[in-house]
Amino acid sequence: MYRYDEFDHGFVAQRVSQFRDQVARRLTGEISEDAFKPLRLMNGVYLQLHAYMLRVAIPYGTLNSRQMRKLAHIARTYDRGYGHFTTRQNIQYNWPALSDMPAILEELAEVEMHAIQTSGNCIRNVTADHFAGAAADEVADPRPYAEILRQWSSVHPEFSFLPRKFKIAVTASERDRAAIQVHDIGLQLKKDGEGGLGFAVWIAGGQGRTPILAKKIKDFLPEEDLLSYTTAIMRVYNLHGRRDNKYKARIKILVHETGVEQLTSEIDAEWAHLKDGELKLPAADIAAINAYFAPRELDARAEGWKELAAWKKSDPGFATWVGRNVAPHRHPDYGMVTISLKPIGGIPGDASADQMDAVAKLALEFGHDEIRVTHEQNLVLPHVALADLEPLYRALLAEGLATANAGLITDIIACPGLDYCALANARSIPVAQEISNRFGDPARQAEIGDLKIKISGCINACGHHHVGHIGILGVEKKGAELYQISLGGSGDENASIGQITGPGFEPDQVTDAIETIVETYLSQRTDADETFIACYRRIGADPFKAALYGSESQAA
C-alpha cells in the first residue's frame, strides 16, 4: 500500500497546524460560524445532533494493522469506545470534543492518516473496489489511480469551494463493486486493444433527492490523461454548476439541465487546452505509485484445500461462513474474507475498539497486514490463505465478528439516521435492527439468498436506499416517522434506481412490509437460483404492490 514520503508528512503536519489555527480563530470569534463551517467540514468535522462528529478518511478503503489500532485507540481515548464505518469507506466518531480534534488529527498523522476532505463542497475521499489487488477479475489494481487522485485533489486551490460535494470512485473490473454509476465521476480501469491502460469515464451519477445514474462520456481515456481530464470536468462544473439552490448544485443536475452532449463538448473543449500541459502524467510517476501497490508475493499454500474440505465437513457454521464471507482470490490457495459488521440485531457498520484491535491483530497474523473497508460497511481481509481460514474464523467468532451474512438480507446498509445525524428526518438504526432480528435465522437467510436492503433516514440518501434491492427511506410526515419502500435498485454494473412501491409505512409496520415483499419473492421466483433482483426485473413491481397494499391499489 501507499506510504507517505517526506512531502506527504510535511503536508499533513501543516494541514493540522492550519486547522488548529482555524479552530483558535473560531474560538476567539475572528471567524464567524458561517465562515468556519466550510473550513471545519473540509477537515471532516460536523456539528451533529448531540455533539461534534469527526469523519476520518480511509483512502480507497485500504489500511494496515497499525492504522486500525490507531483507530481503535482514538475510539477508546476520545470517543465512547466505538466507531462507525461508512458507505464511503471512511470511519466516523460520534462523540469527540471539538477541543480534542487537533490532538486526534496529530495522532492520525502519526500513522499516515487524516480527515482531509471527508466533507464539504470539495473533492471527497476517493473510493475504490474493496477487493482491489486481490480480485481475480480485475484488469489492474485501481488504487494507484485513486492515490494519484487523492494527492492531486488535496487542498486543490481551484476546487475547494465547489457548488456542492464531489465524489469519485474507481474500479477495475466489469463487475462493479464500487458503485461507480452513482458517483459524480466513476472510473473503470480497462485496457485498450494494444494493452494500454486507461479509463471508461462516467459522470454525473448520484443519489440524494434526485437519483440519477451516471453517463459514460469517454470509452477510453489513456491513463496519462487522468488528471488533465478530471481537471477539465471539475473546471466546467465549478464555473457552471448551479449555486442558487443547494439541492440542484450537484453535477448530475448540471448535466441533466445542460444535456450530456453539450456538457461533454464543453469538457472536451476545456481538456484540449490542458491535455498536453503540466498535468499529463509521466509514465515514471504512474509506475512509481503503482510500485507501492505491487501484487503481494503469496506463497503457495495448497495444503489449505484439503484442510478446508475437512473443516467444512466437521463444522457447518464454518462451512456457512466460508460459503458467504469468503470470495475467490486471484491466487487459488487464498480467499478474500469479508468480516461482517452486521451482527444480527446490531448497528450496521459499528465496531468497538476491541473489535478493531482484534481485526488489526488478525490482519497481521493471517492477512498480510492489509485491511479494507467496504462501501457496504463491512471489513475485508483481502489476502488470507485457505489454510488459515479455520483459525481466523475461530478468532473472529470470539469477537462477535463471524456473522455469516455477506450479501444476505441482514447485511443491511444504514445511515446513522436520527439517532445521530442533524440532517435526518427519521431513525435508520432501529429499523435495520428490527429487520435483522426478524430475518436472523441462518436457514431462512440462506433460503432467501442475495438481497441488499439499504436504509436512509432522509432524502440525502447516505444509506444508498435508491440502489437497494429493497430501499427504505425515512421521512417525516406530520411530526411522525414514515418509511417509503422502493424496489429494484442496484448499485453494481447493472445499476438501477429503485421505484417507490406506494404509500409509506409507520415504524412498526416496516418489518412486516419487508416480510411481505420477501414472501412474495419466494412465492414468485422460478427457483432458488433466481435472486430477488432477477425476479423483480422479470415480474415487475405489481405483484409486490398487490401484496403490500391489496389488489385494488394496482388500478390506482
Add this chain to the structure above:
Amino acid sequence: MTVIWTKDGIVESDPWIEGDAEQGPKLLSLADALAHAQDNAPFGVVLQPADDVTALAPILDRVAIVALSFPAFNDGRGFSQAALLRQRLGYTGELRAVGAVLLDQVPLMLRTGFDSFEVSHAPTIARLTENRLPGIDLHYQPSADSTDAGQGYSWRRTARANG
C-alpha cells in the same frame, strides 16, 4: 474599513477601490469594458462570477486591472476564472479579488493567480497586515503562482519563500 493588500503589504491610495473613483480611472463591467475598449482613458474591468473571462481576450492588453468579484465567500467560481486568466489567456497584469475576501481563502486565491485583494473583514486585515497567512506551502497540484517543481511526482509543487 476597506484596504488593498498585496504580498508587499497594504497599498496606500489605490486608485481602483470600487465606488471610490469619482475622478480616477474606472472599473467597468465586462459589457462596458468591451464597448469602451477603444477609449484612451485607462480602465479596469470587474467581472461577476457568471461572466465568461475568455470574452476579455481581445482587449486584455488594454486592461489595467482585472477584478474578480466574490459575492459570497463560498462562491468558488472566481478561482477558476483566475486560473483561466493567468494560465489560458496569459494575463500578467494586476488580478484583484473583491467582495467577500476572507483570510482562509487568500492562500488559495494567491495560488490561482490573484495578486491583490480588496479586504473589509477586520480580523483578515489584521492577519494580512502581519503577513501571517494560514496557507500550506506544499502543494499537490501545479497552479498559476510561482512554485518549484521536483518534489517526487510531476503534480507536486513547493511554494517559493518570496514567490
